[in-house]
Amino acid sequence: MADAVFVGMPKRMVGLSIDGRDVEVVEGSTILDACRRMAIDTPTLCQLDNLTPINVCRVCVVELEGSRVLVPACSRKVEAGMKVRTDSKRVRHSRRLVLELLGSSVDMSLCSPEVRGWMARYGAEPDRFGAVATVAQPVKVDNDLYVRDYSRCILCYKCVEACGVDAQNTFAIGVAGRGFDAHISTEFDVGLPDSACVYCGNCIGVCPTGALMFKSEHDMRAAGTWDESAQNVTETVCPYCGVGCMLELHVQDNTIVKVTSPLDHSVTAGHLCVKGRFGFEFVQRRRGE
Amino acid sequence: MDIRTTGGPATAEEMAAVDSLLGPADSLWSGGERRPADDHVAYGGRSRRSQRHLLLPVLHAIQDRIGWVSRGALEYACRRLSIPPAEAFGVVSFYARFALHDRGPLALHVCDDVACKCAGADEICARLESTVGPAGGAWHRSACLGLCDVAPAALVERSGAAHEERQLGSITFEEADGILRGGAWPREAARPMPRQRGRMLRRIGEYDPDSLDGYLSVGGFEALARARDVGAEAVIREVTDARLLGRGGAAFPTGRKWESVAKAVARPHYLVCNADESEPGTFKDRVLMESDPFAVVEGMAIAAFATGCDKGFVYIRTEYPLARKRIENAIAQTSARGLLDIDIEVRRGAGVYICGEETALFNSIEGKRGEPRNKPPFPVEVGLFGKPTLPNNVETLVNMLDIVVGGGAAFVSIGTKDSSGTRQFCVSGDVERPGLYEVAMGTPLRALLDMAGSHKLQAVLLGGAAGSFLTPEQVDVPLSFEGTRAIGATLGSGAVIVFGETADMKQVLLRIARFFRDESCGQCVPCRVGTKRQEEILERMLASHGGDSRADVMLLSDIAQAMRDASICGLGQTAASAIASGLTQLKVLNG
Numbered sequence: 001m002a003d004a005v006f007v008g009m010p011k012r013m014v015g016l017s018i019d020g021r022d023v024e025v026v027e028g029s030t031i032l033d034a035c036r037r038m039a040i041d042t043p044t045l046c047q048l049d050n051l052t053p054i055n056v057c058r059v060c061v062v063e064l065e066g067s068r069v070l071v072p073a074c075s076r077k078v079e080a081g082m083k084v085r086t087d088s089k090r091v092r093h094s095r096r097l098v099l100e101l102l103g104s105s106v107d108m109s110l111c112s113p114e115v116r117g118w119m120a121r122y123g124a125e126p127d128r129f130g131a132v133a134t135v136a137q138p139v140k141v142d143n144d145l146y147v148r149d150y151s152r153c154i155l156c157y158k159c160v161e162a163c164g165v166d167a168q169n170t171f172a173i174g175v176a177g178r179g180f181d182a183h184i185s186t187e188f189d190v191g192l193p194d195s196a197c198v199y200c201g202n203c204i205g206v207c208p209t210g211a212l213m214f215k216s217e218h219d220m221r222a223a224g225t226w227d228e229s230a231q232n233v234t235e236t237v238c239p240y241c242g243v244g245c246m247l248e249l250h251v252q253d254n255t256i257v258k259v260t261s262p263l264d265h266s267v268t269a270g271h272l273c274v275k276g277r278f279g280f281e282f283v284q285r286r287r288g289e
Numbered sequence: 290m291d292i293r294t295t296g297g298p299a300t301a302e303e304m305a306a307v308d309s310l311l312g313p314a315d316s317l318w319s320g321g322e323r324r325p326a327d328d329h330v331a332y333g334g335r336s337r338r339s340q341r342h343l344l345l346p347v348l349h350a351i352q353d354r355i356g357w358v359s360r361g362a363l364e365y366a367c368r369r370l371s372i373p374p375a376e377a378f379g380v381v382s383f384y385a386r387f388a389l390h391d392r393g394p395l396a397l398h399v400c401d402d403v404a405c406k407c408a409g410a411d412e413i414c415a416r417l418e419s420t421v422g423p424a425g426g427a428w429h430r431s432a433c434l435g436l437c438d439v440a441p442a443a444l445v446e447r448s449g450a451a452h453e454e455r456q457l458g459s460i461t462f463e464e465a466d467g468i469l470r471g472g473a474w475p476r477e478a479a480r481p482m483p484r485q486r487g488r489m490l491r492r493i494g495e496y497d498p499d500s501l502d503g504y505l506s507v508g509g510f511e512a513l514a515r516a517r518d519v520g521a522e523a524v525i526r527e528v529t530d531a532r533l534l535g536r537g538g539a540a541f542p543t544g545r546k547w548e549s550v551a552k553a554v555a556r557p558h559y560l561v562c563n564a565d566e567s568e569p570g571t572f573k574d575r576v577l578m579e580s581d582p583f584a585v586v587e588g589m590a591i592a593a594f595a596t597g598c599d600k601g602f603v604y605i606r607t608e609y610p611l612a613r614k615r616i617e618n619a620i621a622q623t624s625a626r627g628l629l630d631i632d633i634e635v636r637r638g639a640g641v642y643i644c645g646e647e648t649a650l651f652n653s654i655e656g657k658r659g660e661p662r663n664k665p666p667f668p669v670e671v672g673l674f675g676k677p678t679l680p681n682n683v684e685t686l687v688n689m690l691d692i693v694v695g696g697g698a699a700f701v702s703i704g705t706k707d708s709s710g711t712r713q714f715c716v717s718g719d720v721e722r723p724g725l726y727e728v729a730m731g732t733p734l735r736a737l738l739d740m741a742g743s744h745k746l747q748a749v750l751l752g753g754a755a756g757s758f759l760t761p762e763q764v765d766v767p768l769s770f771e772g773t774r775a776i777g778a779t780l781g782s783g784a785v786i787v788f789g790e791t792a793d794m795k796q797v798l799l800r801i802a803r804f805f806r807d808e809s810c811g812q813c814v815p816c817r818v819g820t821k822r823q824e825e826i827l828e829r830m831l832a833s834h835g836g837d838s839r840a841d842v843m844l845l846s847d848i849a850q851a852m853r854d855a856s857i858c859g860l861g862q863t864a865a866s867a868i869a870s871g872l873t874q875l876k877v878l879n880g
Contacts, residue, residue: 055663055813055857056812056813056814056857057813057814058813058814058815058855058856058857059814061854061855069853069854069855069856069862070854070855072663075663076665090850090854093847093850093851093854094815094850094851094854094855097815097819097847097848097850097851097855098814098815098851098855101814101815101818101819101822101848101851102814102818104818104822105818105821128844129822129825129826129844130826130829132821132822132825133821133825154814155811155814155817170373171373171375171376172373172375173375174373174375174376174378174379175379175658175811176378176379176382176383177382177383177811178382178383178385178641178807178808178809178810178811179806179807179808179809179810179811179817179820179821180806180809180811180817180818180820180821181811182810182811182812182817185375185378185379185382186374186375186378187296187360187363187364187374187375187377187378188296188360188363188378188389190295190296194295195293195295195375196291196292196293196373196374196375
């Protein structure tokens with residue numbers, strides 16, 4: 001007989017109630033996992049399945065019986081007997097305010113349609129604060145591969161996590177400053193060529209607001225030629241090494257304009273390296289060029 | 290980890306500052322000279338990365354010696370400690386104490402916070418602006434320096450091989466101006482004796498705070514000896530019986546905290562004495578550390594003994610140099626005499642209010658940005674360096690001496706049913722006798738105000754910036770946890786700032802809004818943007834005299850609720866409370 005293989009302790013199921021309905025999930029799950037199992041649409045900005053929950057955006061907060069304050073669904077682990085409300089007045093209020101406060105300080109026009117849906121659902125009116133300070137600033141273009149437009153940055157920390165221990169372990173960027181002046185920065189705000197950046201582009205892959213963008217996309221948007229409806233997505237495998245990363249080539253007018261990888265892919269978990277992300281130019285060398 | 294540094298070499302003096310703490314670099318891999326062997330063997334790895342917690346001490350060494358942190362200096366520190374420069378920049382730019390541009394060796398920090406404002410700090414600042422120039426060069430506006438009993442206060446420092454700093458009290462414009470023109474510094478701020486003393490403050494002034502023998506002569510270390518006699522479990526039982534609630538501001542039952550840490554399975558256990566007292570109007574922990582430092586050390590020794598802590602830290606705000614010196618001396622003398630069985634290390638804060646929040650404090654000791662962590666897990670399970678940790682305030686720990694010697698039953702004989710013992714109150718503002726008052730819990734606020742000499746009262750700010758305003762009609766409130774809670778107020782850190790009839794409450798509210806905007810760590814959206822919007826809207830309302838501001842009041846209340854409900858930590862959760870009470874209780878805008 002073969003040697004026994006340790007497969008870990010069996011996981012128990014934990015029962016809790018969300019919005020008055022009972023649900024059982026595997027222990028160690030988060031409230032967000034439970035909400036998703038029940039098909040309760042929960043807004044998230046700083047949460048991503050391939051990153052460690054950092055619970056800074058607070059848009060996923062829910063009301064937990066016995067807790068003085070609201071708790072972040074994305075990171076709070078379920079406990080037996082929890083009573084959670086995801087659509088109470090307090091929850092709706094905080095979610096609305098988070099979206100409004102962000103909308104009043106950041107250009108969120110390139111966020112996903114989902115975010116616009118949440119803004120509508122919670123009745124967010126970012127303009128109601130009047131003329132107030134924003135994080136508007138010029139776009140940083142300091143290399144040929146990607147640009148950083150921090151006037152679109154909601155400080156979700158995702159790029160820092162992807163650059164750090166959650167994916168790349170390069171640590172080229174961090175959160176600098178404090179309070180409203182907090183921002184994503186390299187050391188002393190040096191350009192990316194002087195920083196530790198290895199151009200893996202994993203920060204672009206996780207950015208929810210378009211603050212980090214392929215330069216090709218940025219240039220096409222500036223020229224008014226960016227048209228997602230005219231783009232095809234072709235799945236392929238990266239041709240460089242033997243790891244077998246899956247690539248999604250976004251192609252417009254027979255030209256690759258952007259490369260991504262699915263978050264749930266078993267090899268990449270959405271992350272690539274500089275070759276897979278940006279090394280596609282050779283494909284587009286046409287005869288005679 | 291491949292650390293990329295492109296900023297050019299550090300100067301010899303910058304390297305000397307870093308090396309003074311870390312010793313000379315031993316290889317190219319840690320920022321030193323290239324040796325032939327370095328081409329073949331790489332040094333570093335876990336042992337070097339585990340020095341991350343030395344980042345703040347190293348940054349202090351650079352700031353003290355050079356006066357600012359240049360790119361070369363920071364990158365040298367990064368090589369020595371194996372920290373990515375972008376992360377280290379995030380840390381250095383987080384803390385107010387570290388300058389990122391050369392502003393000269395001299396720095397004068399003039400407190401213009403609420404208590405000093407009442408004492409005329411604004412006039413000093415305005416005159417400095419017109420004669421010396423705007424703040425930000427050699428002089429700076431500062432949040433509360435914890436010298437509210439000798440307001441207006443300032444802190445002056447001069448960087449160099451021999452870094453000098455001095456706390457100044459009752460400062461005048463002429464003195465400030467003289468300092469900035471290179472003149473001699475006024476003498477160290479006076480340290481008034483506590484105005485009202487109970488059992489806790491009885492040793493103050495009775496012995497030389499620099500002398501262990503002096504402390505022993507007033508009964509020092511009897512409590513620790515008694516604790517060792519009765520054993521750890523009995524000590525925790527007495528603390529539980531004493532029903533002591535933490536004196537830092539959150540009022541958590543101390544006995545429960547001690548029991549959890551004592552029972553925690555993971556090892557080692559850490560003890561953290563929170564001496565980052567930065568709540569505007571609060572100076573009790575400073576007085577205790579300056580005048581009774583051995584009692585703080587003894588309290589820590591008792592806590593460590595009872596809960597099985599293997600190592601202790603005292604995190605003292607950098608604006609308290611005298612307290613730091615006295616505590617360092619007390620630890621050194623006590624351990625040299627063999628009275629301490631744990632190692633206690635003093636860590637210096639770096640000018641950021643949020644580091645008084647326990648989990649932000651842990652991150653700060655670990656060499657990170659002082660951003661609070663989400664709870665749970667709680668510090669008693671996962672605290673400093675991820676281990677079970679006992680965080681206690683200075684006043685809480687000093688209370689242990691009487692609890693251990695006299696027993697929990699005797700302790701609860703003073704105070705009220707739900708608030709046992711005495712409490713230190715820091716009275717400042719428009720009173721004849723500002724200072725520290727130790728009174729039994731449950732004493733009416735009015736009695737405290739009478740002791741301090743308050744006339745023509747307009748308002749009291751109870752609990753500091755995170756507290757709330759009381760009207761003259763509310764001063765009969767008993768100073769207990771339950772008494773203040775009943776009227777929607779809080780004792781907080783024990784700050785009692787008194788405003789007379791002439792105080793400009795609009796400016797006070799604005800200062801509090803500015804305080805929170807400045808001190809928000811910036812991590813979570815409700816607090817980062819909420820404190821900014823709160824300040825902007827308040828400014829707008831105060832500027833438009835008598836206009837219809839109902840919409841703005843609504844906005845403030847909406848922001849306040851989201852900050853209270855959805856912020857990660859206590860700073861955001863209380864950032865609107867004083868302003869809300871100012872608008873609703875005092876009706877500041879209606880006047």
